[in-house]
Amino acid sequence: MKAVIIGTSGHIDLALGVRDxxxxxSFVGIAPGSPDEDARSFFVDQLEAALIPWYDDWRAMxxxxxxxxxxxxxxxxxxxxxxxECLQRGIHAFVEKPMATSLEDLARLRATHAAxxxxxxxxxxxxxxxxxxxxxxAVKEGLVGEPLVAAAQKSYKLGTRHRxxxxxxxxxxxxxxxxxxxIDWLWWFTKGGLAEVVAAHTTAGNRGHGELESSGACFYRLxxxxxxxxxxxxxxxxxxxxxxxxRLRVAGERGVVEVMNGEAVLATHDAAPRRLEREEPxxxxxxxxxxxxxxxxxxxxxxxxxxxxxxxxxxxxxxxxRVPVKLR
Amino acid sequence: MKAVIIGTSGHIDLALGVRDxxxxxSFVGIAPGSPDEDARSFFVDQLEAALIPWYDDWRAMxxxxxxxxxxxxxxxxxxxxxxxECLQRGIHAFVEKPMATSLEDLARLRATHAAxxxxxxxxxxxxxxxxxxxxxxAVKEGLVGEPLVAAAQKSYKLGTRHRxxxxxxxxxxxxxxxxxxxIDWLWWFTKGGLAEVVAAHTTAGNRGHGELESSGACFYRLxxxxxxxxxxxxxxxxxxxxxxxxRLRVAGERGVVEVMNGEAVLATHDAAPRRLEREEPxxxxxxxxxxxxxxxxxxxxxxxxxxxxxxxxxxxxxxxxRVPVKLR
Numbered sequence: 083m084k085a086v087i088i089g090t091s092g093h094i095d096l097a098l099g100v101r102d103x104x105x106x107x108s109f110v111g112i113a114p115g116s117p118d119e120d121a122r123s124f125f126v127d128q129l130e131a132a133l134i135p136w137y138d139d140w141r142a143m144x145x146x147x148x149x150x151x152x153x154x155x156x157x158x159x160x161x162x163x164x165x166x167e168c169l170q171r172g173i174h175a176f177v178e179k180p181m182a183t184s185l186e187d188l189a190r191l192r193a194t195h196a197a198x199x200x201x202x203x204x205x206x207x208x209x210x211x212x213x214x215x216x217x218x219x220a221v222k223e224g225l226v227g228e229p230l231v232a233a234a235q236k237s238y239k240l241g242t243r244h245r246x247x248x249x250x251x252x253x254x255x256x257x258x259x260x261x262x263x264x265i266d267w268l269w270w271f272t273k274g275g276l277a278e279v280v281a282a283h284t285t286a287g288n289r290g291h292g293e294l295e296s297s298g299a300c301f302y303r304l305x306x307x308x309x310x311x312x313x314x315x316x317x318x319x320x321x322x323x324x325x326x327x328x329r330l331r332v333a334g335e336r337g338v339v340e341v342m343n344g345e346a347v348l349a350t351h352d353a354a355p356r357r358l359e360r361e362e363p364x365x366x367x368x369x370x371x372x373x374x375x376x377x378x379x380x381x382x383x384x385x386x387x388x389x390x391x392x393x394x395x396x397x398x399x400x401x402x403x404r405v406p407v408k409l410r
Numbered sequence: 411m412k413a414v415i416i417g418t419s420g421h422i423d424l425a426l427g428v429r430d431x432x433x434x435x436s437f438v439g440i441a442p443g444s445p446d447e448d449a450r451s452f453f454v455d456q457l458e459a460a461l462i463p464w465y466d467d468w469r470a471m472x473x474x475x476x477x478x479x480x481x482x483x484x485x486x487x488x489x490x491x492x493x494x495e496c497l498q499r500g501i502h503a504f505v506e507k508p509m510a511t512s513l514e515d516l517a518r519l520r521a522t523h524a525a526x527x528x529x530x531x532x533x534x535x536x537x538x539x540x541x542x543x544x545x546x547x548a549v550k551e552g553l554v555g556e557p558l559v560a561a562a563q564k565s566y567k568l569g570t571r572h573r574x575x576x577x578x579x580x581x582x583x584x585x586x587x588x589x590x591x592x593i594d595w596l597w598w599f600t601k602g603g604l605a606e607v608v609a610a611h612t613t614a615g616n617r618g619h620g621e622l623e624s625s626g627a628c629f630y631r632l633x634x635x636x637x638x639x640x641x642x643x644x645x646x647x648x649x650x651x652x653x654x655x656x657r658l659r660v661a662g663e664r665g666v667v668e669v670m671n672g673e674a675v676l677a678t679h680d681a682a683p684r685r686l687e688r689e690e691p692x693x694x695x696x697x698x699x700x701x702x703x704x705x706x707x708x709x710x711x712x713x714x715x716x717x718x719x720x721x722x723x724x725x726x727x728x729x730x731x732r733v734p735v736k737l738r
Contacts, residue, residue, distance in 0.1 A: 233563065301610075315559045321683075349647045
């Protein structure tokens, strides 16, 4: 299977980091998503990936290499257009989230995907994180009862970010970029049960990052009458261990399951709180390659990925307009 | 100083538990807040407080004992009326939260308090909990910067509760009873900066407790553009250690402070996360007694207590009506 990389602005390490285990996949080309991406120096300097042939123009690369699969991570506002062109050419797309930064782009991408046979997978890898999978299994098995209240947290270090992040037009916003993972958790755990969103975000405290929202919160009414909260921020101090502080707590009549510090803990009425067993970590890119080759199931299917992206964009709208937005 | 107890439906242990240290305070009477309270058996059986003279009628008790101070904890819907009568008689009131279960009752209580000279303190004791005080001091000293995002959690065990809890008319609701503590934290940490609320609550999963809301969430827009989330529930499993699982996280440009498991932890850019030193625990009842005797300052003044109660009642309204409610 021939693979290419288009753009280096997102988590291409999800693919390159497991390159040695991607048997049968050869990376035949790499190109920036746009001329202003500075991708070449990033690659040569930081990823030592110069052994992959370099192209200045990704369309020329596709014309010449005719790859089977593309890893797509340009500036975020370009993701949907690049993914669409790949899908139209029959190239399977492993595409950074948010797959689109506007509802219009998302609708176009959905239609293009539906019209063809190429497969698509978003870089929403948490369903393959063992602690989240363990928590989800506990909920799926009914161990906490119907999920009635949930609280999620995404907290990242800000550092100094590329100018792409400093403009809504190229970045898309912190809800679609950061909070989308928490939205994915909630969508997954509640079986798509998010009914309405209210949200807020602010650029205050963003340390010179222009339009980038430093922090905010989303509130979701659940279809079952419950409620879910998401807190997101770039305030994780530089001196703290690790880049992110991901948390999820889901509770119901029978108990509480919680993910924190890379562990999942279940508390129920009949036993003391206990750590849940975790599966071996799986790489979403390898799962996608296998899916393309054999049709094996993915934990996140395209329709769910589109829905999660839609909720993220509508949550951003709720924050921008300061009004509740219906989700179903 | 002569003290009485009216009602046993709330946290009268906040006073009785420190009775030995309340020098100069003698408890001269105890009475139910209403005939249907079953207070006498509760007292005789559970608190071994029978040494305090028993009255069937709290007004008769006030007439006869002419106390200086009343500990007020009847069925929750009666709190404001009992507190008002005490204040009108010049009796200082240590009153269970929510001090009123309707905005009308709250307005009456405020007016009565303003018209007299008797002092008032709500049973909102967290400002005297060492870990919350430590976290608040860190925020006050600017160690996290302007608070821009906050998330709070109140989670209690449900157990089997008195029928008073099963009716909105007597109980008032889980937001004014449970979430009010988190509202108090947010009000305190943001200097009253709560600008708008959206909320949800549900009776699902309440294990036969009628109208009692098992869980829910509140979302607050902050006056500075930030956002705060509150998650509350009665889903803490019976087998979990301790009754409650109180959490608060407040973050800004400079760092993150967090309360969990009775500890406060501060993370800033220049140092690894560290536990904050905690003062010796203080009892809010003893602080109130000293305040009455000497005029020493309280960490929660009546105006703030009224404001916190008002936010709680408006948050309940937001949840009932499913619409945003302005707070300023």
